[in-house]
Amino acid sequence: MTTAILFYFYAAIAIAGALGLVSATKLLHGVLSLFATLIAMGGLYLLLGMEFLAAMQLFVYGGAITILVMFALMLSGPEAEEVHVTGVRLRWLPSIISAVLFVAIALVVWQAKWDVVAPHALDTQAIATILFSRYVLPFEIAGLSLTIALIGAVVIARQDDMVGVVYETAAEPDPEEPYRHHSEDEEAAK
């Protein structure tokens, strides 16, 4: 009974956060509601009896990826906060596609007969034994690919003229329009 209440609680938070992401007018608000979804997913992993996965969900998704997305959002300037969603009349096709996907998956799930077995709790030591014995090669490859991807991210995101020179490229304020973004915002408010 407690499990059911907790499941519906976390599921409601997850769905609400996802809906908040797709309906947010500002991208930063969308990222924050996705954060609620990620935390709720950690709770769902706890309900499934996977403490290690819940902790990893909080660390990797709730911590690292959310912060990374916010950094990218703030580094990509004020243009990123402008219109980023298609107009209402362009939304009917995505609505139909996602509704058909959901109905199809739900039909398959209802009709399928899974061989559900009795739950068996796995402590973190058992996970480590499996991960470092049977899956040790994929583990190493995953670590290597993560290293390569992050080095590649640094190479891609680095400015070419940034090698050695940092301070000279800082933009001087435009004397004619020193507060350009603020004035644009005020005009938009009017």
Added chain:
Amino acid sequence: MIGLNHYLLLGAALFAIGIFGALTSKSALRVVICVELILNAVNLNLAAFSAYVAPKQAVGMNFVIFLMVVAAAEVGLALAIIISLNRTSDVGAIGSIRRLRG
């Protein structure tokens, strides 16, 4: 009683919402965020199957761990590409990226 179907339906709902968000995006950053939501839905499915169908082997649980690694690598690379595009061409909108077209 909460069973496997509840988790699968929740995963399907999150997946569909993520697909909707990715298809209605104009900015590349929003597409990346919605893909993160989709990956999370897949992770939930894998974890539910691992807990209900094969709890002793923990195959699905290991898949989730590897998927988290792949998702971290993917979001890092995608955000680097978006920052680089923003710097070189002042575009955040995916419709206006034409450099790679033939």
